Amino acid sequence: MNDVARLAGVSIKTVSRVVNDEPGVHPSTAERVLAAIDQLGFRRNLSARNLRRGSSTGTIGLVLEDVGNPFYSGVTRAVEEIARLRGRQVISGSSDEDPGRERELALEFCSRRVDGLLIVPAGLQHSYLVPEMRAGTPVVFLDRPAGDVVADTVLVDNIGGTVEAVTHLAAHGHRRIAFLGDAPDIFTANERLRGYREGCVRAGIGYHEELVAMGPHDENSVATTLKRLQTMREPATAVVAGNNRITVHILRSLAGVAERPALVGFDDFELADLLSPPVTVIAHDASALGKAATDLLFARLDGDNSPPRRVVLPVRLVPRGSGEVHA
Template sequence: MSDVARLAGVSIKTVSRVVNDEPGVHADTAERVLAAIERLGFRRNVGALNLRRGSSTGTIGLVLEDVANPFYSGLTRATEEVARRFGRQVLTGSSDEDPGRERELSLEFCARRVDGLIVVPAGARHGYLLPEIASGTPVVFVDRPPGDVLVDTVLVANVEGAATAVAHLARHGHRRIGFLGDAPAIYTAAERLRGFREGCTAAGVRYDERLVAMAPPSPAGVAEALARILGGPGPATALITGNNRITVLALRALAGVSTRPALVGFDDFELADLLDPPVSVVALDPAVLGKAAAELLFARLDGDDSPPRRIVLPVRLVPRGSGEVGP
């Protein structure tokens, strides 16, 4: 700052006033200071400024399962848009479904004094956040609930969505419906499997364990599960896939297969409407999820001290062709 003051021919206090948009500086003087700042490439230390003022650091933390997943990319973008409205930036990290990594990222963000934290949990134990919550850092869980803390949570209607998919396929005559889900320890995977079972009961469709596969998605694993579910005696004539990654892997495994099952995927994905046939899905715009979580967080930062909220966002069936064929 002293270099800027020397080049502009003013005092350090004048430079400080210009940098912090304080009144009392003549327009010509301010222009000279700004020109010196531009020439020297000066950047103020926001962290030091906030530390001195004892105010916001201007950041929030966002812990995701995988930032490369298009679903979470949409959630991240929506969070950033809300944060921008409140003059904040978003720090993001991927837990890779590792509870230890989730804890590490969350505490690292808190150590950097983020103003608040949004977490897609990988584990079920979140007591490590209690000291941060007690010290005034608001925390919102999104997509999955926390295991052992009571904080704001935004979820998706997973059970209802899977049951809707079963009812849709049953209306088109299917009585042998398979389900490909993620690892059963994951909250969303378990809830969607529960919705599948409840949907089978409601639609009068027999639930058959042999037509269900629950595992972390991989090309080989999905291909093997499909071979089992679609082959042998009493094969499935329709399939529900538990998330966008599984849907894409299933479509790759089915490429070139002459007789395909009817298909409804959970989560929409890019180009789903351009495939042949277009893929029917149970969808929720991830931007809605991110926006709801971020707005809850900023309400807390704005002083909302009401009891923790649990918001469950509805999903909708998008029929495009793959799920509208008979057995």
């Protein structure tokens, strides 16, 4: 800016005025300044500007589990979209379910003075954010609730979704319905297990421990579990999958197998309708989740200081065939 001022033969304040379209600059002066800017390839330093103005940095931080996962990339896209409308840039990072990494990312973003934080929690402890929140940085948790702070949270109806999945299968005559879920220390996995249990009870088919397999799953463990479920004394005739990765593992395990249990998966995924049979799912909208969380964040930035809210987004059963197989 100094260089521009020198080249144009004006003070740096005048350059600042031109750059900011402030009134009171003679057109011919402005022209000289613009020419100098162009010639030198000058670009105003936003950090310095924000520092001086004490205003927002125009950024929001997004901590998620893995951008590579289509579900979270959908969330990211929605966040970006709304941030753009509100003139903000998104800085994001993946925690890979590592609480330490989540914390590191969130605090790094705070050091960069983001205007707000969106976090998909990996851990259960979020008191490290208390100073930031007290300092006025709004924080919204999404997909899972925060550990030990009260804060805005946007979730999906995990329990309602699995209740619906079980109800759907029971309505098609199934009485031995299994549940394959993720590790129960993950909030969504645990909620979905609760929904499964409640669904079983409501359907009058009872909750049977031996039909449940939680825990981190890979393709092998899923295959083993399925075999066990299908060969037990009273075999399972239907399966509820706790998330889309598990659904896919199940589909791979069943490839080429004649005896297929009915299946309802949590999370929709692309091409589910083109498989044979097409896969019935409990769908929830990644972009709706991202949008709701971001809207909430911006409401806080706009001065809304009502008590922390918890928003639960509905899910929707999409019947496609795999869950409509009769027992």
